[in-house]
Amino acid sequence: MENSYRSEKQEQASDHVAPEIIPEPQTRDHVALEIIPEHDVLVSSIKEKMENVAVSVCIFQVPDKLLDGNKKKYTPENVSIGPLHRREPTKVGEDDKWRYSYALLNRNPNLEASLSICVKALRELEHKARRCYEGEIGLSSDEFVQLLLVDGCFIIELFLKYAYKSLRSRRDPIFSTVGMLFGMRNDLALLLENQIPFFVVQRLFQVVPLPKKCNESLSELAARFCNRIIPGDDEHVIQDKFNREGYHLLDLIRHSILPTYPKLPPKEDTPPKNMDCAKILKRAGIKFKSARSPSFLDIKFSRGVFKIPSLEVHGYTETLLRNLVALEQRQIDDTVQHVTSYAFLMGCLISSEKDVKFLRRREILTHDEKKDNEVFEVFKNLCKEISLKDFYYVRIFEEVGEYKRKSWHEKRRKLKHTHLKTSTSVVVFVVAILLLLLTFVGACFSILTFALHHV
Structure with missing residues (x-):
């Protein structure tokens, strides 16, 4: 599977296509155009070699000796995030995550442009993101990028809806079902195997169309969402600690305590x-x-x-x-x-x-x-x-x-x-x-x- 992933990357790098047009993320009121030349194959190769050395595995599979008799403490029941539990049934299914992703990206009148920007940004991070997981991921390049896109957008939209009640729908089961939100918070933030790299979510946050009322950073939104399950701290201290680097949500919580x-x-x-x-x-x-x-x-x-x-x-x-x-x-x-x-x-x-x-x-x-x-x-x-x-x-x-x-x-x-x-x-x-x-x-x-x- 790793070889097929590499061949896909090489084909994408070698095919000659027109220069892409992407908006600069510095402003949300208008779109500034910048011409980005095609990546050199050598540059991509050197980049991957550097990431192979510099990027450490940070999302592990829990050892069998810890799972024995305690599997529920490591397995998501409400929502699956990342590739390790993607095929397991949860209360929030793939359709719900797609709806949240659509709600986030559709704030830009040109949905296709938003998707194109996000996909390009994630392709640049794909190899680095794969390196974060222990073992081989049985997904093609397109499948893995799509998974990162949907799960990352879902997390961002969930943070936004949690922070701003006006963005929620009255019939949204995540916020209208008793106990669902607490269970979601448990699965997203606490389970080691149920994570995606935080730098993926950060990169998406830079390019997706956010609501005008949102004036908080991703770290601040994440700290607000996780605050109630972090023991021994007040909200302001947690927000300060969440601004530091972390591999994923669970790692951010670890650094905060x-x-x-x-x-x-x-x-x-x-x-x-x-x-x-x-x-x-x-x-x-x-x-x-x-x-x-x-x-x-x-x-x-x-x-x-x-x-x-x-x-x-x-x-x-x-x-x-x-x-x-x-x-x-x-x-x-x-x-x-x-x-x-x-x-x-x-x-x-x-x-x-x-x-x-x-x-x-x-x-x-x-x-x-x-x-x-x-x-x-x-x-x-x-x-x-x-x-x-x-x-x-x-x-x-x-x-x-x-x-x-x-x-x-x-x-x-x-x-x-x-x-x-x-x-x-x-x-x-x-x-x-x-x-x-x-x-x-x-x-x-x-x-x-x-x-x-x-x-």
Whole structure:
């Protein structure tokens, strides 16, 4: 299939056609014409070689060991985006995506011109976009470009309709069906396999005809759409973080929740591999407090106090954490596994439903108290079958262990000191009693002797 894709590209590059006319994207009020010469075959070849080296895979297939028993947490039910799940039935079908694409592109009176501009822009990105996916994509050049076009336009129009209610139709099932929008948000933003490269959507956003009322960037629209499923942040902070580069929506979310401080190196050459649960640490004198922080990953430990930002556990928290863990298992440009480390640490703190109840009462976990067991199951199974290569909280594990050892030594010292004092007091008391008894006995003998001598 890769060879057929290359032959199609070569035919497109070698065929002589008239110079294309495309509008400059700088203005939306009029169309400025620019004559673009045909691409040189050598230029295209060099470009592809550079992309082969520079572009990393960023949309992975979830490993089978993570899918086992949890396939629903990685598979779209509401809408399919990208090539990996394109043949699977979802609530929003291909016709719905085509209608959204038509609504977006038809804002230009010349629909064919809009399509031509978009197709040309996507053909230039096609090879780079293919490189983002793990494994071979069984689509021809035209099929792949069409998929990017329809899915990309659908995402943009969905963001616009979400931001501007006046663009919605009353009968639009996405906005009129209870729970549909939340499910759509889950599938679009949280599922690793259900993504298209964000640079594809960005390029389309530059050339499609947008509503006049739209004065926001694509990153701002995406942040607004994803805000409600991102834990631990307010909307303004999220928008600022979404303006940074990201490979796709899930990667943008990951960057928006990263800790605000760098990893602290371990003190020992062999870092600890485990930590006691919350209830045992509490008995050792360690306190737990809920902390306010821009990121729920900003966990700190100091002077016997765990400060852990609150995490709201809702219907899609497990899906978010699972897919971020799956992404970090495969990501190659960022060695620190922040979310995986968080899942591992919380898995240590939570060994039973009692630990969940304790952390909920400390407002570290926020959820309905009737769901303590469900939350326990989430953290119990989150880190099964994963490899933790670079543990972010290694210093915290060391400091907790060190504090606990000192705490136990101090208690033993105090206990021995108390025991010694108690033992000494008992001896003194016994001696005093004996002295009193001896004195009493001596007095009795003296009285008896005196009495006998005077009888």
